[in-house]
Amino acid sequence: MGVVEFKDRGFERSVKELLNIKSERITAEDLSVVKGIMVTVGKASGFPIPWIGDSAAFSMIFPDITFNVNDSDNGQWIADMEHFVHIKSLHIYVPTINLSFLKGFYNLKELYVLGSDNKEWSFLQSLMSLRYLYLQNCSFSDLSPIGNLYIEQFKQHERERTEPNTFHIFNGLEKLYLENCGISDITPLVDCKFINDLNLSHNEISDISPIKDISSLYYLTLRHNKISDINPLGEIEGIYFINIRHNQIKDISALKKHRSSNLSRLFLA
Template sequence: MRITPDTLEIGSTQKRNKNETLETFLKRITHVSLVGKAIVLMENLNFCKNLNVLYLYDNKITYITGLECCRNLTRLYLQNNAIEEITGLDVGLDRLNVLHLHNNRIRRITGLHLLPSLEHLKLDNQRLDPGEQLEFDGECLLALASSLRYLTLTNNHIKDISPLEKLKSLESLDLAVNSIQDVEPLESLLSACSYLSNVNVLGNPVANAGPPVKLRQRLILASPTLTCLNEKDIPQVERMFVENMRHAQRSRRSAKDHNHTRDQTTSLGVSGTAGVATPACQEEKPFPHLPPFASQYRDLMLSQLTKNTATERRLSDSNLHISPRKVASAAEALHRD
């Protein structure tokens, strides 16, 4: 079936006035629905200069064409066709807000860089060949960074999600049934897209790699704005519980590290400088041979210092050593007396 002026009239949701020409009528219509008509080519849309909404899904369209005169278009539905490449949208569609392209044959997201008002984009379930995955054009995503808010990419064999970090305004992202392996890229994505409130990663390897509660906790902690994860709401009480649990874990870890450091310090204090080379100039000489009374004096001094400086002895045993020279001098003084 071809798109003709008569076809456009039939597909319009409005009615032509009695004495109104077809051309005049087509200029003022705002909605056209040509669903399931086996249409192959988008043509003659230049008659509909005031078109706001165009339904062309469930057809056989392979290329997006003929929209040059549809400057008022806000919603375009082209799902369930045979489109392989996103083209024909760089024709001044500044008001286009909703674009449905799911269930086509698109291999790469591109051609959307001149759609400044695009907020809703559906690209799920592309009919890809075995081994293929939906890929992203970085410049295209960067152009959508300030506008795109709702993105659906379900079932596209996607492995690398790092390009999506450019979409800073995203609020809802559906990545279910893809090939995401690790949680770290998801955490990075959630941190980069600070407006995300709804995320779905069900059906990915990462969702089946371990207990679901662990993945849920990690993703909740990665995004303070997340309110729904994997089709389940995140109540405030759950977020508070997860955050408190993280705080408790960090406190225990900090206390453990502190105790470990303290134990090491105590061990060093008890063992002195064992295992650490001491400069030759600082090495203490062995006690010289002293008479019995001098040895007793030395032991008394050491005993008193030990009682008065127990804390310092634990930190640095070297501070508790009595210089042999001082002991010898004291012994000689006693001997003279």
């Protein structure tokens, strides 16, 4: 495989060190072993898993490469990400204004972004392998790209399911965390039937009816919104965890439907 040229020598040095590359040049073959990258400000080696689970508090993510942007020579590390379009997980925990470079990351299964002012999110629709999406403190009020991605993932699933002598489970988006993103309209989620972990905390949401038909929903967190009507929650069969603290809820009678159901963890305040 050919030699890879980095624009950011600081990023290149970090890659060499973390992959224990002794040669002067880095090749595409050297980088092919990289499955995950974390970009941070300051020193870090891992990140707590944000998805809810009884053992989640004890779980950490440790990507193959952790890059501290303070070690960058010229801030061109984003341009150098073109050498890693094959990776499966990416964590960007530094301020960004343009994430369009992610459009070609077709193998990406997990994307975590903190504090981005990126305005154009249509690239999400091309990430057909995406299963986990985590956005916190981002400019992401329009959920249409997520709805469109899900529709395309489901179409692909249906095509594969019709193949003879094969069995396919849905491998699309299943965990979605969108905290403090300025969201008020969650209508695009109406098509996201197989999400099992949904966190929409610290937004401007009042109408939660689009989620009532998400049949696979197991964990739901809607803290710090403007919700008063929780009747749609009574329609979600099989749900195990609900956290709707810090809303405008006065009537919780809709939850009576879950008396003999799977609901075991409920947080109200």
